[in-house]
Amino acid sequence: MKFKDAEDVIDHIYSLPNLHPKNDLSYIKRVLDVLDNPQNKVKTIHVTGTNGKGSTTYYLSNLLKKAGQKTGLFVSPYINKFNERIQLNGNNIPDNDLVTVANEVENAIIKLRLSDPNFSLVTFEYETVMAFLYFAKQKCDYAVIEVGIGGEHDKTNVITPEVSVITTIGLDHEKIIGPTIQDIAKEKSGIIKHNRPVVLGNIPDKVLSILEKKSGKEQSKVYLLNRDYQVTDEQQIEYRYFDKEILFDKRPQVESYDIAIALTAFYLLKVDLSDKKIQQAINATQIPGRYQLVQKHPDIVLDGAHNIQAMKNLLEFVHKQNKILGGKVKVLITMMKDKDLDQVFSLFNESDQITLTTIPYPRAAKLADFPIEVREKYNYAEDYQVAYKNLKNDLNVNDILLVTGSFYLVGAILNMEEH
Structure with a gap:
């Protein structure tokens, strides 16, 4: 055996x-x-x-x-x-x-x-x-x-x-x-x-x-x-x-x-x-890591969207919710470095506050893997756990925090929420 x-x-x-x-x-x-x-x-x-x-x-x-x-x-x-x-x-x-x-x-x-x-x-x-x-x-x-x-x-x-x-x-x-x-x-x-x-x-x-x-x-x-x-x-x-x-x-x-x-x-x-x-x-069906609401008022949404089509659908939904709530959209994102990074980042609104991060996974993008204009535009936090806690603590009641870009990141944040 x-x-x-x-x-x-x-x-x-x-x-x-x-x-x-x-x-x-x-x-x-x-x-x-x-x-x-x-x-x-x-x-x-x-x-x-x-x-x-x-x-x-x-x-x-x-x-x-x-x-x-x-x-x-x-x-x-x-x-x-x-x-x-x-x-x-x-x-x-x-x-x-x-x-x-x-x-x-x-x-x-x-x-x-x-x-x-x-x-x-x-x-x-x-x-x-x-x-x-x-x-x-x-x-x-x-x-x-x-x-x-x-x-x-x-x-x-x-x-x-x-x-x-x-x-x-x-x-x-x-x-x-x-x-x-x-x-x-x-x-x-x-x-x-x-x-x-x-x-x-x-x-x-x-x-x-x-x-x-x-x-x-x-x-x-x-x-x-x-x-x-x-x-x-x-x-x-x-x-x-x-x-x-x-x-x-x-x-x-x-x-x-x-x-x-x-x-x-x-x-x-x-x-x-x-x-x-x-x-x-x-x-009664809850799909793990897809449009998963882990907290309400302020809303925290986890979704493993990692390609153009999925991200487009997700952001349409989040921006629609945000119109009703009237707060800010804050995003914590990492992606695999073999994905269409340029095109995915072009889908965000100018007003979305984005924090780039990484996770300990071989294919995960590090700072150098993000397109140069993305690196110059957004903050990068090496430690996703610290970044998530800071973003969560900084939310106002009408804000939405979206964690996305990879199921691995979503899983890691879910584990944090459960422990």
Whole structure:
């Protein structure tokens, strides 16, 4: 037995490389094969998208759970604790189960090394195999699987789901799956499977044909937002699908799309749940690190927005709130240095008071990584904890403090708030 406790497992996973010499699914398939293909023993829903995939998976898994289905959820990144990545009925995988499945994965790798001494998995493959194995062992009715990056080449793309979901398509991870939005759409279309329906959210017209072409080829029925199902958000969120019409509590507009996408996918599974229980499941869903309000009057909002589309949506929401409150918007932000830093910072208002910071994470931007005009314009605080405390103590009752730019920063601040 290689691993004795959860810390052993997590240390090992993070010591693994991030990429193979060739970007295909052959490595993960070999391990799954030795483990008797656990990914085929549970019904799955596969979710990708530039933004909104995390929220959509949480809404969907809560609907399934409310319907009495034993539901697995695989998401990334985690906010507080690694175990959040793999959930069962809304609860994180317990440490002892984490150790058990990791040891089984390790034994499978040892077996493969008898004929291929250099065989190994990368970090995300290891996590994905553990999730599939756990869901199969727990005999889940359904597992909601969030893609890591992209679609076709993503390590989760070893399943034939009941329903595929593509929430949005925009620019992010261009170096890996780009450079153009058309390349990104083609990569994400890789989760569309033969004869399995696909739910499409807010898809730009210029790439819709790429997804429709792939769906046609796979004989996969398409359910498109604003054509096959609708959502409006005036005083409440109103969802319409065929003869169904359901109202939900008000949330930021972009969340209303994720609710509509999740609900459409849920209806396609033909799982029985009353409208009232659907309302309860959605209204009770709190998505960690997304529009998360940790304090009111003054408001403190945490959101891991880290690309142009997500930041644009977030700032529209925050500036709208600020118009009502009439205070100042203060922002604590760090980003990963491989993101579109120039474009993200162009989205802020002149009146927003921004403090740049960093976190102890290899990809996190340090002062020198921010564009020169950003460095010259805004304050930089090396210690995010001190910066957060100072900003929080300096708030007036109508101000908004926004912590954003990275889920790692959001997770670190949440940990501070809880201790």
